Amino acid sequence: MWDFVKLLLGATGAGYTAKHGPYPARTTKIRQTYTIQPTTLPAQLESNFEMSDIGIASQEDMKKARLPLGYRDSCANFLITLNKCRHKGNFMPWKCGDERHAYEHCQYKDYTKRMKQMQQQVQAAKDEAS
Structure with a gap:
């Protein structure tokens, strides 16, 4: 046959x-390519990033964006922007990379700021005790 x-x-x-x-x-491997539109990073993401430079979102903005209470911190404005991008892009993981990086960078800077404050408080308590 x-x-x-x-x-x-x-x-x-x-x-x-x-x-x-x-x-x-021959099996042809089909590789789909995606073009990611570049978005501009916020001006706060420069090397001299300070938490005081960030415009903190108001309570009305956070309520309107339906942010959970645990996420209503000094980086909420970045999270609101990130969530808007996620909804616009149907939660595709390769989209909104710049917004996600901006939010994570803000969270990191906030964490390091809190750790420095805690170390200063511990040092001040040690100085008072001795």
Whole structure:
């Protein structure tokens, strides 16, 4: 039977083999490419980033954006922007990278600021005790 198929399709067999039956001789890997529109990073993400430079979102803005109470901190304005981008982009992971980076950077700076304050308080308590 396979000799008949080879005779009809030519000597190469055009992807048909006697062992496995009909299948494409070469499998082409399809790689879908996505173009990501560049977004501008907020001006606060410079090397001299300070938490005081950030415009903190108001309570009305946070309520309107329906942020949970645990996320209503000094980085809430970045989270509001990130959530808007996520909704606009259907929560695709490759979109909103700049906004996510801005939010995570703000969270990191806020964390380091709190840790420095805590170390200063501990040091002041040690100085008072001695």
